[in-house]
Amino acid sequence: MPRTPRLRRTKRWAVTLAATVASTYLLDLVATAAGVALAASHLLRGVDHWLIVAFLVGSYVVWGLGLRVSLAANWALLEETGTSTSALSKAAYDLAGVGRRSDRFRRLASQAGYVATELAKEIPYYAGAFGAAVLSDSVSSNDALVFLAGANLGAAAYEYALGRLTRLFLRLRSRREATPARAG
Numbered sequence: 621m622p623r624t625p626r627l628r629r630t631k632r633w634a635v636t637l638a639a640t641v642a643s644t645y646l647l648d649l650v651a652t653a654a655g656v657a658l659a660a661s662h663l664l665r666g667v668d669h670w671l672i673v674a675f676l677v678g679s680y681v682v683w684g685l686g687l688r689v690s691l692a693a694n695w696a697l698l699e700e701t702g703t704s705t706s707a708l709s710k711a712a713y714d715l716a717g718v719g720r721r722s723d724r725f726r727r728l729a730s731q732a733g734y735v736a737t738e739l740a741k742e743i744p745y746y747a748g749a750f751g752a753a754v755l756s757d758s759v760s761s762n763d764a765l766v767f768l769a770g771a772n773l774g775a776a777a778y779e780y781a782l783g784r785l786t787r788l789f790l791r792l793r794s795r796r797e798a799t800p801a802r803a804g
Contacts, residue, residue, distance in 0.1 A: 654774025679772035686776035689783035
Protein backbone atom coordinates (compact mmCIF):
# COMPACT_ATOMS: atom_id res chain seq x y z
CA MET A 621 0.00 0.00 0.00
CA PRO A 622 1.55 3.36 -0.98
CA ARG A 623 2.21 5.91 1.71
CA THR A 624 0.03 8.97 1.85
CA PRO A 625 1.67 12.37 1.41
CA ARG A 626 0.72 13.19 5.02
CA LEU A 627 2.58 10.16 6.33
CA ARG A 628 5.67 11.13 4.37
CA ARG A 629 5.39 14.67 5.72
CA THR A 630 5.03 13.34 9.27
CA LYS A 631 8.05 11.08 8.82
CA ARG A 632 10.15 13.95 7.44
CA TRP A 633 9.24 16.07 10.44
CA ALA A 634 9.99 13.23 12.86
CA VAL A 635 13.42 12.77 11.29
CA THR A 636 14.03 16.53 11.37
CA LEU A 637 13.06 16.82 15.04
CA ALA A 638 15.26 13.87 16.02
CA ALA A 639 18.17 15.31 14.00
CA THR A 640 17.64 18.74 15.59
CA VAL A 641 17.76 17.35 19.11
CA ALA A 642 20.80 15.16 18.41
CA SER A 643 22.60 17.97 16.58
CA THR A 644 21.89 20.49 19.34
CA TYR A 645 23.21 18.25 22.10
CA LEU A 646 26.27 17.20 20.15
CA LEU A 647 27.06 20.80 19.19
CA ASP A 648 26.75 21.89 22.81
CA LEU A 649 28.98 19.05 23.94
CA VAL A 650 31.70 19.81 21.39
CA ALA A 651 31.55 23.59 21.80
CA THR A 652 31.48 23.50 25.60
CA ALA A 653 34.36 21.01 25.75
CA ALA A 654 36.43 23.16 23.39
CA GLY A 655 35.68 26.31 25.38
CA VAL A 656 36.52 24.70 28.70
CA ALA A 657 39.68 23.13 27.28
CA LEU A 658 40.94 26.44 25.89
CA ALA A 659 40.12 28.35 29.07
CA ALA A 660 41.64 25.65 31.30
CA SER A 661 44.81 25.49 29.19
CA HIS A 662 45.76 29.04 30.24
CA LEU A 663 47.36 29.50 26.79
CA LEU A 664 46.10 33.08 26.68
CA ARG A 665 46.79 33.92 30.34
CA GLY A 666 48.41 37.32 30.61
CA VAL A 667 47.50 38.37 27.06
CA ASP A 668 46.16 41.93 26.73
CA HIS A 669 42.39 42.25 26.84
CA TRP A 670 42.16 43.80 23.37
CA LEU A 671 44.02 40.82 21.87
CA ILE A 672 41.61 38.43 23.52
CA VAL A 673 38.68 40.44 22.12
CA ALA A 674 40.32 40.28 18.68
CA PHE A 675 40.76 36.52 19.12
CA LEU A 676 37.06 36.23 20.02
CA VAL A 677 36.10 38.19 16.88
CA GLY A 678 38.35 35.94 14.81
CA SER A 679 36.72 32.88 16.34
CA TYR A 680 33.35 34.16 15.07
CA VAL A 681 34.82 34.43 11.57
CA VAL A 682 36.00 30.81 11.78
CA TRP A 683 32.60 29.80 13.14
CA GLY A 684 30.96 31.57 10.20
CA LEU A 685 33.12 29.60 7.77
CA GLY A 686 32.11 26.31 9.39
CA LEU A 687 28.49 27.43 9.41
CA ARG A 688 28.68 28.20 5.69
CA VAL A 689 29.57 24.56 4.96
CA SER A 690 26.72 23.36 7.13
CA LEU A 691 24.22 25.77 5.55
CA ALA A 692 25.02 24.55 2.05
CA ALA A 693 24.71 20.92 3.15
CA ASN A 694 21.44 21.65 4.96
CA TRP A 695 20.02 23.19 1.77
CA ALA A 696 20.98 20.10 -0.20
CA LEU A 697 19.43 17.89 2.49
CA LEU A 698 16.19 19.89 2.40
CA GLU A 699 16.02 19.77 -1.38
CA GLU A 700 16.82 16.05 -1.67
CA THR A 701 15.03 14.59 1.34
CA GLY A 702 12.73 17.26 2.77
CA THR A 703 14.49 16.89 6.13
CA SER A 704 16.92 19.10 8.03
CA THR A 705 19.18 19.14 11.06
CA SER A 706 17.36 22.31 12.15
CA ALA A 707 13.62 22.32 12.79
CA LEU A 708 13.38 26.10 12.37
CA SER A 709 15.20 25.87 9.05
CA LYS A 710 12.76 23.20 7.83
CA ALA A 711 9.76 25.21 9.03
CA ALA A 712 11.01 28.29 7.18
CA TYR A 713 11.71 26.18 4.09
CA ASP A 714 8.22 24.67 4.17
CA LEU A 715 6.51 28.02 4.77
CA ALA A 716 8.52 29.70 2.03
CA GLY A 717 7.43 26.94 -0.36
CA VAL A 718 3.75 27.76 0.12
CA GLY A 719 2.49 29.37 -3.06
CA ARG A 720 5.50 28.01 -4.98
CA ARG A 721 7.89 30.83 -4.28
CA SER A 722 11.33 30.87 -5.87
CA ASP A 723 14.12 28.52 -4.80
CA ARG A 724 16.17 31.58 -3.87
CA PHE A 725 13.48 32.75 -1.44
CA ARG A 726 13.15 29.28 0.08
CA ARG A 727 16.92 29.00 0.42
CA LEU A 728 17.18 32.37 2.16
CA ALA A 729 14.28 31.46 4.46
CA SER A 730 15.81 28.11 5.40
CA GLN A 731 19.20 29.72 6.01
CA ALA A 732 17.65 32.45 8.15
CA GLY A 733 15.92 29.79 10.25
CA TYR A 734 19.17 27.86 10.64
CA VAL A 735 21.25 30.91 11.58
CA ALA A 736 18.58 32.23 13.97
CA THR A 737 18.66 28.90 15.80
CA GLU A 738 22.46 28.96 15.99
CA LEU A 739 22.49 32.53 17.31
CA ALA A 740 19.89 31.67 19.95
CA LYS A 741 22.17 28.85 21.10
CA GLU A 742 24.79 31.50 21.93
CA ILE A 743 22.72 32.99 24.76
CA PRO A 744 23.47 30.28 27.36
CA TYR A 745 27.19 30.48 26.57
CA TYR A 746 27.29 34.22 27.23
CA ALA A 747 25.09 33.90 30.31
CA GLY A 748 27.25 31.12 31.71
CA ALA A 749 30.60 32.70 30.88
CA PHE A 750 29.80 36.15 32.19
CA GLY A 751 27.72 34.80 35.06
CA ALA A 752 30.76 32.83 36.19
CA ALA A 753 32.96 35.92 35.82
CA VAL A 754 30.56 38.03 37.90
CA LEU A 755 29.89 35.42 40.58
CA SER A 756 33.41 34.02 40.96
CA ASP A 757 36.66 35.61 41.95
CA SER A 758 38.60 32.90 40.10
CA VAL A 759 37.03 33.59 36.66
CA SER A 760 37.97 36.87 34.98
CA SER A 761 36.28 38.58 32.06
CA ASN A 762 39.27 37.51 29.94
CA ASP A 763 38.69 33.90 31.04
CA ALA A 764 35.06 34.24 29.94
CA LEU A 765 36.10 35.63 26.55
CA VAL A 766 38.65 32.84 26.07
CA PHE A 767 35.96 30.28 26.89
CA LEU A 768 33.62 31.87 24.33
CA ALA A 769 36.35 31.89 21.67
CA GLY A 770 37.10 28.23 22.35
CA ALA A 771 33.40 27.39 22.19
CA ASN A 772 33.19 29.19 18.84
CA LEU A 773 36.14 27.22 17.49
CA GLY A 774 34.54 23.99 18.69
CA ALA A 775 31.25 25.01 17.09
CA ALA A 776 33.09 25.83 13.85
CA ALA A 777 34.65 22.38 13.77
CA TYR A 778 31.29 20.79 14.56
CA GLU A 779 29.44 22.73 11.84
CA TYR A 780 32.12 21.89 9.29
CA ALA A 781 31.99 18.18 10.22
CA LEU A 782 28.18 18.18 10.18
CA GLY A 783 28.18 19.72 6.71
CA ARG A 784 30.72 17.22 5.38
CA LEU A 785 28.88 14.25 6.95
CA THR A 786 25.57 15.47 5.53
CA ARG A 787 27.12 15.67 2.06
CA LEU A 788 28.56 12.17 2.48
CA PHE A 789 25.15 10.86 3.55
CA LEU A 790 23.55 12.41 0.47
CA ARG A 791 26.20 10.93 -1.86
CA LEU A 792 25.79 7.46 -0.36
CA ARG A 793 22.01 7.77 -0.55
CA SER A 794 22.23 8.84 -4.18
CA ARG A 795 24.46 5.87 -5.04
CA ARG A 796 22.14 3.47 -3.24
CA GLU A 797 19.15 4.78 -5.15
CA ALA A 798 21.03 4.64 -8.46
CA THR A 799 22.01 0.99 -7.96
CA PRO A 800 19.34 -1.37 -9.28
CA ALA A 801 17.96 -3.76 -6.68
CA ARG A 802 19.06 -7.35 -7.10
CA ALA A 803 16.53 -10.11 -7.26
CA GLY A 804 17.10 -12.40 -4.33
